[in-house]
Amino acid sequence: MKNITVIKIENLFKSFVNYYDKPMMLKERILRMKKGEKKVVEILKNISLEISKGEITAIIGSNGSGKSTLLKILTNIIYPTSGTIDIQGKVAGILELGAGFHPDFTGRENIYINASIWGLSKKDIDSILNEIIDFSELKDYIDAPVRVYSSGMYIRLAFAIAINVKADILLIDEVFAVGDANFQKKCLTKLRELKNKGVTIILVTHDSGIVKEFCSRAIWISDGSIKLDGNAVDVSMKYDESVKFSS
């Protein structure tokens, strides 16, 4: 059983500065025209964890607990205030679907544009193009401008691209919340495929069904810290209980 650590986080802290009335213009700063009061908000407090290769981990917690921030830090979109992060392997963070889609371009063209934002070369994209088109089930619509797509078609295409980006570590932020049941089933099947290929997957989700069925481990983040980290079924049950009793 391979226990190579692919993600190691030590003492991660992340604070944001929230401005009340932020000075956005040079003159406001110089003349101190706006109050510029700020409040430092700690979003992540002393997070330490290790994730092994091939592990399927769920990150659960209420809204505002810091889950998305953690994911953004792991994807290098946001940087820690302090602490260290060590990642081995290529990371792809699916935090939103369809970024970079241009409505006037066709689905096919948008595949190239979007995939290139993931860092793929034209050759790479050519090799996975058919897989993406098949997964999206768009058939002839692939050559129509994205402007005419329904939201379902849009999501299918966007996810088809994101899921086919070859990455060692996949971080997915609640994208299952969109799309119908059929689509969700399809996504999970694809994720299972990737799981079998040894891809490390981290899912931020509110769906306890997916947590219990698909993930081996769950990390419960509450108010910026790790409240519980262990077996997916156990942690998920405890989380569900706490939600039931809180409101």
Added chain:
Amino acid sequence: MKNILNDITEIYKYKTMLYYLVKRNLRSRYKGSFLGFLWTLLTPLLQLVIYGFVFSVLFPNEIDNFSFFLLCGLLPWNYFISSITTSVDSIVGNSNLVKKIYFPRLVLPLSNVITYFIDFLMGFAILLIVFILMGNQIGITLIYFPLILIIQTILQCGLAFILCSLYVSMRDISYIVNIVTMMGFYLTPIVYSAVSFSSDIQLLLSLNPLTEIIEAYRAILLYGEMPNINIMYSLFVSIILLILGLYVFHKLNKTFAEEL
């Protein structure tokens, strides 16, 4: 320093993204407009008509071949202004990407500079063809063109990187840029020749890095001369700005997603 080199090598990894960004810029610029791509050629021609009228009929000058004299200044100026003004908004205007996907942010302003680089090349090629067709001679000095172009491009990249990263947290940068470029047009010898003024004025003009660049384009095309050695000043300023630009961008880069 090492981190900045990393930024640059990463751009190479994302060269396909750069390609599609430029392609998207070129395509969507005139999509839906009646004249479409012809506007790229029409704009300098229209400018030529207006400035030509004002600065040779209303205010006569003693410059030979004034039309080409003007175009040699207008085309590089348009390259400058378009690159800079579109780059200012390159991070903020793409906030949806910056907040959600990782990629080297430098490709955003860079794609704008490259878009107008291509624009300028095409414009200049046409200028050259028309120049020859009208019976003018061109000389071997044209081989200096890539050198001048590179100096100008370095200058613009440096400015673009600084401005787009500052714009994220200081929105009046765009107003400042607009005003400075309006003034800059007249502080660069585009519609006039520097030599027609006193040496004090010429000194003032020579502080502008674009001055020698534009004089150089004219020298190699119109007069069959090598660029003036003073272009080294422009090169020097450009390199300083590039280094400063890469540094400022690198420092502010980490906070983009949070600020937007």
